Amino acid sequence: MRLMIDFGSLAPIRLEAMGRSLAEITHVAVSHIHADHIGGLEELAFLSHFVHNRKVVLLTPPGLRHLLWEHSLRGGLEMVADENGEPVHCELETYFHVHEMEHGWQQVGTLSVLPFRTDHVPGKDSWGFVVRDEESGGQMIFGCDTRVCHPELMEDPISEDFERGPIFHDCRLSGGGASTIHVPLSEIRYPAQVQERIVLVHYGDNLRLHQDAIREAGLRVAHPDEIIKLPEWRARLRG
Numbered sequence: 352m353r354l355m356i357d358f359g360s361l362a363p364i365r366l367e368a369m370g371r372s373l374a375e376i377t378h379v380a381v382s383h384i385h386a387d388h389i390g391g392l393e394e395l396a397f398l399s400h401f402v403h404n405r406k407v408v409l410l411t412p413p414g415l416r417h418l419l420w421e422h423s424l425r426g427g428l429e430m431v432a433d434e435n436g437e438p439v440h441c442e443l444e445t446y447f448h449v450h451e452m453e454h455g456w457q458q459v460g461t462l463s464v465l466p467f468r469t470d471h472v473p474g475k476d477s478w479g480f481v482v483r484d485e486e487s488g489g490q491m492i493f494g495c496d497t498r499v500c501h502p503e504l505m506e507d508p509i510s511e512d513f514e515r516g517p518i519f520h521d522c523r524l525s526g527g528g529a530s531t532i533h534v535p536l537s538e539i540r541y542p543a544q545v546q547e548r549i550v551l552v553h554y555g556d557n558l559r560l561h562q563d564a565i566r567e568a569g570l571r572v573a574h575p576d577e578i579i580k581l582p583e584w585r586a587r588l589r590g
């Protein structure tokens with residue numbers, strides 16, 4: 352089982368750069384319908400359907416399936432042609448095994464997954480995920496695009512069976528102003544036991560200019576091709 356959280360426009364390119372194949376992906380969980388999170392799904396759908404003859408499991412948080420199809424993917428995926436050139440009408444289920452998630456913890460293949468709402472663009476449905484691997488005891492929180500991680504989640508009494516794993520946290524390095532859409536580095540301040548678990552993602556292309564500030568905040572970043580192995584993740588981070 353290989354779960355991707357989101358599948359943005361650059362996902363096929365990044366996977367190839369890491370020597371991985373689209374055919375390895377078995378599950379994709381979708382956080383929200385911005386192109387940098389779902390822009391690669393059309394390619395994944397067509398390749399899976401027409402080349403690999405298989406379906407990836409598409410995990411949609413409560414209510415997001417409708418938005419994903421009607422407001423985004425339908426435009427590219429609805430119509431195809433059969434071998435005679437005749438039009439064929441398709442649905443999201445033509446390409447994917449759609450798993451509409453419920454609220455709360457649920458089993459997804461060999462993993463346990465908890466979707467949680469995030470505070471991203473006002474009025475826009477956005478989600479993050481907590482993922483546990485029962486076998487290894489590894490756990491991570493992936494906040495996707497969010498101003499702040501869910502306060503209750505950040506303080507939750509996570510089972511002692513699981514190491515308190517990394518929290519992959521959205522971060523905006525450039526520009527001032529309020530904490531809207533993406534959270535500025537200056538506002539990523541949590542209690543020490545939470546702060547030390549945070550790994551910054553979505554930070555833009557000017558990382559070099561902000562490395563001192565990141566270090567001073569007690570934070571670290573995830574690099575685009577970095578492999579962070581759970582549960583022994585701290586020792587393996589590049590910093």
Ligand SMILES: [Zn+2]
Nearest residue numbers: 383385471496
């Ligand atoms: Zn977004």
